[in-house]
Amino acid sequence: MRERVMGTELLTVLSPGEAAAVLGWLRDVEAVFSRFRPESDVSRANAGGLVAVSELFLRVLDEACAHQERTGGLFSPFLGAELARLGYAVDFDSVGVAEPTPSGPAAPGRIPRPQVHLDHDDSTIRLPAGVAVDLGGFVKGWSVQAAADALLSERGLIDAGGDLVAWRRPTDPPWRVGVTHPLRQEPVGVLELPEAAAVATSSVVRRSWPSATGGRLHHIIDPRTGDPADSDCLQATVLAGDLATAEVHATCLTILGTGEGPAWLAEQDPTAGWLTVDRGGTVRHSPELPLGRTT
Structure with a gap:
């Protein structure tokens, strides 16, 4: 099956039912994490203030923050403001000639990790001024892996724009x-x-x-x-x-x-x-x- 989701082409080598389930899951994830949908959790969090978000959002952000800590900040899920400054504030297909503003001194979204308020009991988030979440590539990888882990087939492949998960039996080619x-x-x-x-x-x-x-x-x-x-x-x-x-x-x-x-x-x-x-x-x-x- 070939479809378009998360701003990229999805290719699956699965049964029709499994392929449909994967596509539905990825579309649900996209609705939560897209920077380009005003109703998404990411867009509402980036707009500022104390925002109620989904458990899915908190779970993925927690995992992304764990990678940020492990890499010493070389990977960061808090670079949405930097991307917007460079002109990537709309869906990539709509990005034109950009007039980037100077980056200036280190902003809160860079190393070290910004002081983000996360309340798992109330499922809320508050970002510091000047900080915006971007989980684009990370959440694509996370959600494709989660989809593969949930499937029961003995052989399959899920490819989202060249980033893929594949599995097989030991005796398979x-x-x-x-x-x-x-x-x-x-x-x-x-x-x-x-x-x-x-x-x-x-x-x-x-x-x-x-x-x-x-x-x-x-x-x-x-x-x-x-x-x-x-x-x-x-x-x-x-x-x-x-x-x-x-x-x-x-x-x-x-x-x-x-x-x-x-x-x-x-x-x-x-x-x-x-x-x-x-x-x-x-x-x-x-x-x-x-x-x-x-x-």
């Missing part, structure tokens, strides 16, 4: 997933996935838009500066045990670059595989990554 070069738009290679795997890709090319000051802007924000990441890494792909973690690690790899990033990831998750493409087009990958040829 492996899922083979292609990785595309961001500059040449040709296959880099094919990942032959283990029995249960998650693959996430972070790219500064895929979601980028022109700046009125020249050049291009993109949606991978470095929390240390509040500006688009400016490392040598154009694209990072991570193979991990769950998709939310893979999303976080791919984002951090892109921010850190091809020099510092792999060593950082090895400390965070020694079992994770990775592949990067730098600004010169050079492809590097971890030795254990199950990368095969395209033919």
Whole structure:
């Protein structure tokens, strides 16, 4: 099944009933977390004041904050204001030429973590002035993984815009997933996935838009500066045990670059595989990554 949800294309290799259930679940999640729907929990929280939110919102934000703490703030779910400043305040298909405002000194949404009021008993949130939640890529990975975990099928695949979860029986042939070069738009290679795997890709090319000051802007924000990441890494792909973690690690790899990033990831998750493409087009990958040829 192919559908569009969460601003991306959804591909499932499942029974019709399971595919419909996954699509319905992802649409429900989108209604809670979209920055572009005024009635969503995220939009209402970002508008300011003490806001009642759903248990789903609190659960996902808690998990995102746990990743923020684990990565020392290199991943942050509180960069919505920075994205809006750069022109990404509407659905990506509607983003035009942006006139970004200067980032200035470190804002509350950056390192360290802002003082967010969360009350789980009353299911409420209050954000500090100047801070906005953005859980876009993280919640996509989290919700796809949750959908896969809830299914009973022995073999399946859920792919949301290239970020995917796949599982199979030990005796089944492996899922083979292609990785595309961001500059040449040709296959880099094919990942032959283990029995249960998650693959996430972070790219500064895929979601980028022109700046009125020249050049291009993109949606991978470095929390240390509040500006688009400016490392040598154009694209990072991570193979991990769950998709939310893979999303976080791919984002951090892109921010850190091809020099510092792999060593950082090895400390965070020694079992994770990775592949990067730098600004010169050079492809590097971890030795254990199950990368095969395209033919």
